[in-house]
Amino acid sequence: MKIGIIGFGKMGMLHAGLFNSIEGVQLHAIADTSNFMLKAMKKVMPDVQYYNDGYELIENSGADMVVVSTPVVSHYPLAMKLIEKGINFFIEKPLCMNETQAVAIQKAAIEHNVKCYVGVPLIMNENFINVAEILKSNTLGQIKHLTASIYSSDVLKQENGWRFKKSIAGGGVTIDLAIHIIFGLVHLFGAPIKVSGKVEKIYSTEVEDSVNAELTFPSGFSCDLSASWSNPKYRKSTTNINIIGENASAEIANFNYKISYKSGKVEEYPYPDIYQGTMLNIAGTAFSRQATTAIEYFRSKSYSIDNLNCAVCTQKIVSLIYESSSKNIAYEL
């Protein structure tokens, strides 16, 4: 399988390395707007095709599969072009700028039988996979409430760059960071029936730096969600999901997880105890597992829309949080 990478920044490089290490997959073409980057890579990887335009790569490279790892604003037109050309693609989260675009991509992909896989590595972490299994086993009993948070200190002053321009990024911390958790919750519990939220600026002028939201799921329980990339307490992105059931609660905390039973019994699973090696670990096993899963899907004869549906639902929730915040009302899905 020949792969093309559109956008050779930090994430593009990571995906290129991971996909290229999978047996039978070969890095075939790279597109980036930085001529400096292209020249540098040509020197060390002379056998790869280079383009400074993603559409040229799609038209001319002959790639069997494409990774889209560009600023969010270009996701939708690139995705639609790939669908038009019948090329399967992996796309970095978020799928696109807003719900309208997400639904259009979903519709076109299904119509043209093109496979689209949206990368959200959180659900590929060992602790998340294990807790998903625990939920299936009904160990926790009926779910009563959730709390979820993701914090980092990436933005402690007014920053430049495309992530802080609403017209390019689609939003701030909600669409960039909280989306990991929202996708994870949809993956575990399906679509919520009600969404409300409040976003706030701290340092940025165009996009929000913090968000608080409430998602209500069909069986009645709700999730209090909080995210900020301007919390100096957390040097690195730190995730915490607490699932409170009638029999026990599960806490997913970065790499570890813990089950606390009503009886007082607590089972702790530190990361070294649940670690599962992967074929190549570049930035954590979740990225590696994600690449393998995507390639298995692209190679399979079956067409599954689970991942894409999850991404579209996530995009709807993000759009509704923004709407809810601006109009100060809750929305029903």
Added chain:
Amino acid sequence: MNHRQKTLHMNCENNMDIEPIILGDNQFFGINHISESKGIVRGQQFNDMGEIKKIIYAAVDNGINAVSFSTHPSIYLITNMLKNDQTLRNTISVYPNIPYLMKYVQMLTQIGPLNTVKQVLKGGSIFTSIKYSISGAFNIATKDYFAFLEKVINIELMPFKGLNVKGVFLHNGIVDLALGLKMTNVLSFFNTYIRKEFNAIPGYGTQNFAVLCDALESANIENALIMASFNKKGFLMNPSKDLCEMKLKSCKNTTVAMATLASGNIPPEEAYDYLFNNTAIKHIVVGVSTPEHAHTTFNIIKKYVK
């Protein structure tokens, strides 16, 4: 590159006579791969340079004369402290682990590749500890990737000038990405450049020991160092503990084990018994946070080191 930049004070002659125990530096910078809060507390403890000095002295008092340092933005404070202390300067072997990837990743994300290169070469905001300007380097960097890498290595090793640099590790973030992209030419370049220009032993950090062993073999790189996770739980050992153990037996490079306690999840006696009695590991890098911790830890390890 001018002569002044590349002349590090070195006693080694490219041989593999490295110390069995190397003091690690993660604790000095508040890095804890499992617990962010523990890392922060530890980092605050070592805001005081005197505390770092105490730990290094505790290591020396326990017969440990080697330290591995990443080129964290505050590395100058530590290396200056070492240079100003005659005992430490004459005793300690240093193993820089370059580059400190976080600073470059942040710059790449915020200002893009071209501006990152410009900033690095002229000494920018995060390089405030030193002012340098490499004339003509930008033109070279934009035309020749390896020439740029040379400049980055020279800049990264500047803080260590005047210290006994025995080996230089290439950061696992770069090594592992090079493995994925199958850029063994980058590994070969580093091997040649470090030996030739700095008379030091090249080393490779990795989370992918088995894949790296194969890559080094295919590039005919021998007698280098590999710093990789090895522990009884198989934590951070990819693709599996079994395969890493198997590759270790035939490895033609010297492996320095890290993550030996699996982030504190293996009792020390059990951890070191596994490493030194059940694998071919002869060298480890280990962090300690107090002089008492240093005494206890190093004395346990010394019981097992052969």
